[in-house]
Amino acid sequence: MQSRGSGHRAPGQLLRSRISTVMLAMFATMASFYVAGRLWQDAQNRVYLIKELDRRTGQGQSAISVDDTLKVVACRHQHKKLVALEMELAAAKHEGFVGKYSSEPNGTRTEKRLLAVIGIMTGFGRKSYRDAIRKSWLPSGATLKKLEEEKGILVRFIIGRSANRGDSFDREIDEENKYTKDFIILDNHIEASEEHPKKTKIFFAHAAETIDAEFYAKVNDDLYVNTDALGAMLATHWDKPRVYIGCMKSGEVFSESSQKWYEPDWWKFGDGKSYFRHASGEMLVISRALAQFISINRSILRTYAHDDVSVGSWMIGLDVKHVNEGKLCCSPWSSGAICAAL
Structure with a gap:
């Protein structure tokens, strides 16, 4: 009896199972449409919120098209190639490659990059120096x-x-420069x-x-400079794009006006009254990137009482390699020195 009853119930159970499967499938389909709709709606909301945020903050569009994306990828690829070529060039220069240089006598832009520009700070009444x-x-x-063309200095x-x-x-x-042709006259500076x-x-x-050069040096007009030794030293720093080279020091900040090295802004250096690390003003060298930084930002770069402290202050906050040379x-002159007092 039980076996027969079980046999009669089997078709009904099968039917109910099929109906359940169909309903489950319909429910899954409806759930998929619902989830997809919500995701699409959320995406639209996010796009709207981003656009609204950009509009209010003035940052512009945050999303870029496929074409723009491809352009960015291409630019990055080209940048990698450029970096690789610059590294190869730096390595070649480090091996001794210098090439030929040419320049204009009055310091106008050169056709090929020089190794270094040396600016000797002088003044009126110092012709004997x-x-x-x-x-x-x-x-x-x-x-x-010949010094410019063959040594790039x-x-x-x-x-x-x-x-x-x-x-x-x-x-x-003007009369002196007419014969010597070895001045750069800063017409916008009062001596x-x-x-x-x-x-x-x-x-x-x-x-x-x-003047297009790898390095720019500032020198006082009471120094002797060994240009050969300078060139050899600078050749070891080709691979440092932001390098600041000099006889590094710190020292006391003098707050009394009667003192020789008085600093009117002494209070800006803290209670310790000690200068930050900077190169001595007798002679210092900076790389092309740092000289360009000074050129671009000169209107907002403040100066202190002394030029060496001023240059050192401009280097603070930058990714600069300080080289204590x-x-x-x-x-006084010693073997291997690059500069000495006249």
Whole structure:
């Protein structure tokens, strides 16, 4: 009896099972449409919110098209190639490749990149110092041109204009430069001893804009410089795009106006009254990227009482490689030194 009853119930159970399967399938389909609809609606809401946020913050469109994406990928690919080529060039230069250089006598933009530009800071009434440099390490005429073309080093005296434009000071410099052709005259700078930091800033900015070089050096006009040794030293830093080289020091910040190295803004250096790490002002070198940074930002780069502290302050906050080079400490002459007092 039980077996027969079970046999009669089997078709009914099978029917109910099929109906359940169909209903489950319909429910799954409806759930899929519901979920997809919600996802699409959420996506639309997110796009709207992003656009609204961009509109209010002024950041522009945050989503880019497929074409724009492909352009970005292509640009990144080309950038990688450029970086690889720059690394190969740096390696070749490190192996001794220099090439031939050519430049204009008045410091206008060069056809090929120089190794270094050396700016000798001078002033009115210091012709005897300039003549001492010309007799010791700075050649003239064809030899000066040869230094630029064969060694890639351009050397110029740096001077501003008189507060009384066109007076005897200006005329004397113009007359001297007429024969020596070894000046860069900063027409937008008024020559004054208290303006040396601004003069240094203007020099780096002007040089970066008008002379294409790997390095830019600032030198005082009472120093002897070994240009061969300088070139050899700089060749070891080809692979450092943002390098700041000099005789690094810190030192005390003097807060009394009667002191020789008085700093009016002494309070900005904290209770310890100690300067940050910076290169001595007798001679320092910066790379092309740093000179360009100074050129671009010169209107907002502040200066302190001393030019070496000012340059050091511009390096703070940048990804800069500080190189403490003892050969630039310009003490009495020693073997291997790059600079020394005249």
